[in-house]
Amino acid sequence: MKATELYAPTLRESPAEAELLSHKLMLRAGFIRKAAGGMYSYLPLAWRTMKKIMQIIREEMDAKGGQEIMMPITQPAEIWQESGRWAVYGDEMMRLKDRHGREFALGPTHEEMITTLIRGEVKSYKQLPLMLYQIQNKYRDEIRPRFGLMRSREFVMKDLYSFDKDVDGMNISYKKMYDAYDKIFSRCGLKFRPVEADNGAIGGGHSHEFTVLAPSGESSIAYCEKCDFAASDEKAELKVIKAEAENLKDLEKIETPDCHTIEMVKNFLQVPIEKTIKAVAFQDDDGRLILAFVRGDHEVNEIKVLNSVEGALHLHMAEESAINSVGGCAGFMSPIGLKDGAVIVVDSTVMEMYNAVAGANEVDKHFINVTPRRDFDAEKIIVADIRKVQEGDPCPRCGEKLKMTRGIEVGQVFTLGNKYSKSLSATFLDENGKEQFFEMGCYGIGVGRTMAAAIEQNNDKDGIIWHPAIAPFEVVVVPVNAKEISQLEYAEKIYSELKNSGIDVLLDDRKERAGVKFKDCDLIGYPIRVTVSPKTLENDSVEIKIRKSGEILNFNRGEVVEKICAELKKLF
Ligand code: ATP
Ligand code: MG
Numbered sequence: 001m002k003a004t005e006l007y008a009p010t011l012r013e014s015p016a017e018a019e020l021l022s023h024k025l026m027l028r029a030g031f032i033r034k035a036a037g038g039m040y041s042y043l044p045l046a047w048r049t050m051k052k053i054m055q056i057i058r059e060e061m062d063a064k065g066g067q068e069i070m071m072p073i074t075q076p077a078e079i080w081q082e083s084g085r086w087a088v089y090g091d092e093m094m095r096l097k098d099r100h101g102r103e104f105a106l107g108p109t110h111e112e113m114i115t116t117l118i119r120g121e122v123k124s125y126k127q128l129p130l131m132l133y134q135i136q137n138k139y140r141d142e143i144r145p146r147f148g149l150m151r152s153r154e155f156v157m158k159d160l161y162s163f164d165k166d167v168d169g170m171n172i173s174y175k176k177m178y179d180a181y182d183k184i185f186s187r188c189g190l191k192f193r194p195v196e197a198d199n200g201a202i203g204g205g206h207s208h209e210f211t212v213l214a215p216s217g218e219s220s221i222a223y224c225e226k227c228d229f230a231a232s233d234e235k236a237e238l239k240v241i242k243a244e245a246e247n248l249k250d251l252e253k254i255e256t257p258d259c260h261t262i263e264m265v266k267n268f269l270q271v272p273i274e275k276t277i278k279a280v281a282f283q284d285d286d287g288r289l290i291l292a293f294v295r296g297d298h299e300v301n302e303i304k305v306l307n308s309v310e311g312a313l314h315l316h317m318a319e320e321s322a323i324n325s326v327g328g329c330a331g332f333m334s335p336i337g338l339k340d341g342a343v344i345v346v347d348s349t350v351m352e353m354y355n356a357v358a359g360a361n362e363v364d365k366h367f368i369n370v371t372p373r374r375d376f377d378a379e380k381i382i383v384a385d386i387r388k389v390q391e392g393d394p395c396p397r398c399g400e401k402l403k404m405t406r407g408i409e410v411g412q413v414f415t416l417g418n419k420y421s422k423s424l425s426a427t428f429l430d431e432n433g434k435e436q437f438f439e440m441g442c443y444g445i446g447v448g449r450t451m452a453a454a455i456e457q458n459n460d461k462d463g464i465i466w467h468p469a470i471a472p473f474e475v476v477v478v479p480v481n482a483k484e485i486s487q488l489e490y491a492e493k494i495y496s497e498l499k500n501s502g503i504d505v506l507l508d509d510r511k512e513r514a515g516v517k518f519k520d521c522d523l524i525g526y527p528i529r530v531t532v533s534p535k536t537l538e539n540d541s542v543e544i545k546i547r548k549s550g551e552i553l554n555f556n557r558g559e560v561v562e563k564i565c566a567e568l569k570k571l572f
Pocket of ligand 1: 410
């Protein structure tokens, strides 16, 4: 392709609307343009990259037995009503009506659609396992669409759904997809980690998020350098930390004037923070009061609290009146002496403390010498791992100190079990002629988010640095002065030769100044630039610049194609 025919409107200035580097670079380098909040047009450069990512995805899905299909984006409300998700999906779902007043949704995901597609048609265990996937636009009316393609309202997703006859089969399908994802993100040249994830509202068994490591990422990950443990901070299971045993002292209530934060108590009593217990008070959707207790230096993990309390769907900060109704006192809470009516969840590590400090459920009063195993009413409390992981916590697998890093979730794999086959009555006949629900899995990859994550991870002050597997073009040939016929012709010949040997190459035949063209090449981030200048012409050679390393090489005319192929190969 020739640059004079390519639509890639680059900008000199950094656009003010963009916060995130990948978003800025995609706007500046002429990859995307905004149509509305969270809605973007992909221009040729972006679409070329996305098509390459989609091709890698297709190859790896097909290699595992996936079959590509295409379902409608517009989905009838009835199937969502049947699964029970029409009401609970909330404002994130974009809904519309047809001319007859019939309700539809723009698909945020396709569990309902695919389950109703195969139900009644896949009748026998002999037709299983079955893996179907599609690559298409998804719609989620995110509360805060931002960061360009990272969190948009319309985005391209690959979603695959697996159907198996039993749990063992489902786990095999899960493993196949896990391995495929590993290959996909490696082939895209990304540094990533599969991270144990919370299953969220989707339900079912296990789940991993594939997370590209980047400081700008929205997810926080705990990982171990010694073993391969990695988990999202929402999920990371933690070991109980046992305090050193002490002689038990008598529980005592003391005055702690104005000490309504843990910092104040610790300073006032001159005790280490690890000797204190703090509380966070929540209410669920039904108004139930849920009191969570952790060690003073730990933080409460709301998701873990939610998972430990049966029937709770969401948590909100508690109203003071709710706290008072059980005899509690905000800022001075403890489980000791509370009236019935609150769900009390105590972190497992708290149960291992001796002679600690906790609130006394009265203004300006605390208990000292609290030993939870002795002083908390075991009948009334739930003991669970409810704290947030912190840097330095022991690895739950090997005990090594955990590290924290940030990342971008580009894909997620889930086992769903029979959640959807049950709610949508999708069954088959097993070996014994008995009716069974399908065991399902679902597996998504955000194509645009993967492209954005690649930019977040690979850039410098001059622009994007593409891995050749997903670069819009692998090589660009630049005659520094395209008005000079000899230079242009020389460059055109090299361009044709590279093209004929299967390289995805662009000829920058624009009659711009060399400086402008070089700047654009760096901004767009082609992995290899081939320069033809009066100087190289004199020696019948070309100059090569490797975008990633900045390395400059000179090749003689005769060896150009062979050498460039070799350089490109090194970058893969
Ligand atoms: P998040 O937690 O970031 O909102 P999610 O867990 O809801 O994402 P999934 O339902 O697992 O997302 O979707 C599969 C993939 O689709 C994600 O891993 C991500 O790459 C992509 N994706 C999800 N939401 C968006 C969005 N708003 N914009 C762009 N890509 C998205
Ligand atoms: Mg996800």
